[in-house]
Amino acid sequence: MPAYLLGYDIGSSSVKVALIEAKTGRLFASASSPDQEMTIQAPRSGWGEQHPDVWWQELVRATHRLKKAHSFESGDIVAIGIAYQMHGLVAVDKDHNVLRPAIIWCDSRAVAIGEQALHDLGEAYCLDTLLNSPGNFTASKLRWVKEHEPAVYEKIHKIMLPGDYIALRLTGEIQTTASGLSEGILWDFKNNQVAHHLLDYFGLDESLLSEVVPTFGYQAGMSAQAAEILGLKSGTPVTYRAGDQPNNAFSLNVLRSSEVAATAGTSGVVYGITKEISPDQVGRINTFVHVNNQPENPHLGVLACVNGTGILNSWLRRLVGNLPYNELNSLAAQAPIGADNLYFFPFGNGAERILGNANPGANLKNLSLLTHQIEHVVRAAQEGIVFALTMGLHIMESVGVSAKVVRAGQANMFLSPVFREAFVNTTGATLELYNTDGAQGAARGAGIGAGVYATFDEAFASLERVSLTEPDPNLQTAYTEAFNRWHSQLQRTELSNV
Incomplete structure (x- = not known):
């Protein structure tokens, strides 16, 4: 009986889905939606927003395109992985309703808030503990919402990154990862925990953060509701999630110190792996928790x-x-x-x-x-x-x-x-x-998280340089x-x- 791994890549331009043959690690099928690039709304100059429900709608369309073009049984999918556009802020109420459009990665409205935080908290704390300036990342965006949209802030039950929201729609569970918190500048690298001091400074309630689950491993099973919408099997496990740049590096088997990956999609990125904490003292680059990071064996991603x-x-x-x-x-x-x-x-x-x-x-x-x-x-x-x-x-x-x-x-x-x-x-x-992409990387990540592959080398045995x-x-x-x-x-x- 065939077995497959399903990977989703939630971008700001499109949603891609890939189906990998678990045994061979080779691409079986792929699809994407929409045909034209998704719109980024800019209500004001320097802003960038997308509604999270649009990502879900395009994921549904991409999944149905995959199923229509390629024959497979939903029960043959072993696990699901998710990659996603980084740094976005999704806010939901207690009924999981989205409270406002997501403030996405290219939005600049919180720059001044982040710069003031850098000044007040001090470069020593920000660069040595957070490894980054708060900048216009997720934590600063949430503070912006508290200052400028207090009625919205008061209704927030949980905040999520874009991939966390997609996982919520798939499983009904609200979760995130340490890597995800680090991309939001919400992670204390010194103590391997949530950045409590930053939250206190911004006056943000820690209860708004999601439960932290491992990047690789069982996170939650697909809900009956999502399975009916997608035509997939209820209970299929989500076993991997990562932001697009850590996941892009992962999809290229960039996991070891001094290895470097690059992308040139909507944004362009160079992303290198290091085991040493050495942030840029001017804060022009970022450091995040890489997908294979362990407290006793650190692997960090340095991104420009x-x-x-x-x-x-x-x-x-x-x-x-x-x-x-x-x-x-x-x-x-x-x-x-x-x-x-x-x-x-x-x-x-x-x-x-x-x-x-x-x-x-x-x-x-x-x-x-x-x-x-x-x-x-x-x-x-x-x-x-x-x-x-x-x-x-x-x-x-x-x-x-x-x-x-x-x-x-x-x-x-x-x-x-x-x-x-x-x-x-x-x-x-x-x-x-290499002939790979973020959706294929997410599928391979799901394979590792589900135990289909015992090692990273096994997961990438079929990866070919073109x-x-x-x-x-x-x-x-x-x-x-x-x-x-x-x-x-x-x-x-x-x-x-x-």
Whole structure:
């Protein structure tokens, strides 16, 4: 009898689902929904919201698409894993009704609250105990709700991260993980517990937090109601959950110190593993509990993020008449390295941590109406994203996480030959691409949590590298010079501290 592992990846653009053959570890089927990217609502400049019920509706649609396209018995699913967009704030009342749209990862409204907390609590506490500035993360967002929407705050029974909410809809249980609390800047790394001092400072009731369960292992079984809606089997266990970036690293088998993963979807991220606690003293990068962390054997994920990554590429695509992405990539290849001194700063999707939480907006600089064509703009955008990610890698290197090899999924911006070429020759790292994604990673995580796989190596035995791109000495000088010019132009803006 066949046995499968089901993985969900709840993004801000779409919901993906993957079905993995438990025995072979190979992808059996996948689906996603919607066909067009989900909308991020921005009621005010710098805000970003999505209603959690939309994620659930798209999960239901994706599941039914999977079932319609591929024949399998619901009873053959051994376990379910969940990956999700990080840092969002979902608030529900005692009847599990959502009280307001989720304040998601790219929302900047709580930046000032987080900066004041950093000042009041002190850098020593924030960087040594929380390993992060509170910034505009989940704890600061909840404080914003308490200050600006007190009637909503008074009704809150529990707060959750996006993946916790999906697990609630699947199982009826409200739970989270230590990794999830760390992404909300709600975790005390020194004492391996909830950050009580931060909660006290913000005046937040600890009872609002969810029960903490292990990242891997039995969390709860699917409810009869969810099973009927999805056409799956009641009681099917949820045995894994993680935020999208820890899960992306996991999906690429990035679990050991000095290994580095990258993504270039809606946002762009480089994420490296370390066993040492060494936060950036300026707070430009983040440190989270990695999926395989244990108190006696710590594994931490150090993350540098560029919010305006794939969303910039998507914006350009709409601007030029919704060309297919492969045609957009072909346009980029028609312009020379450095785009004839045209500079794109991809910072138009909320506060950017690598810029000290500044939110300068996207900026196209040095445009010549006589010289530059659309191919220059597209190339400048792709190079600008790479250059911003390179800035992040340089910050990570300053705390001891270096990138000799970077692993990524064969998807999104990494499908562009120009992007891959710029990435390896600017960073100096070899790039390995794998035919996997977050939903497949979540399914493999479920397999570990359910005991289907005894070790991580067993879970990833079937993972295959599909391409390798190495730096080209004949191109590195040109890309280094282009990066230096880009960075020099950035320093001449109001962001003189970068």
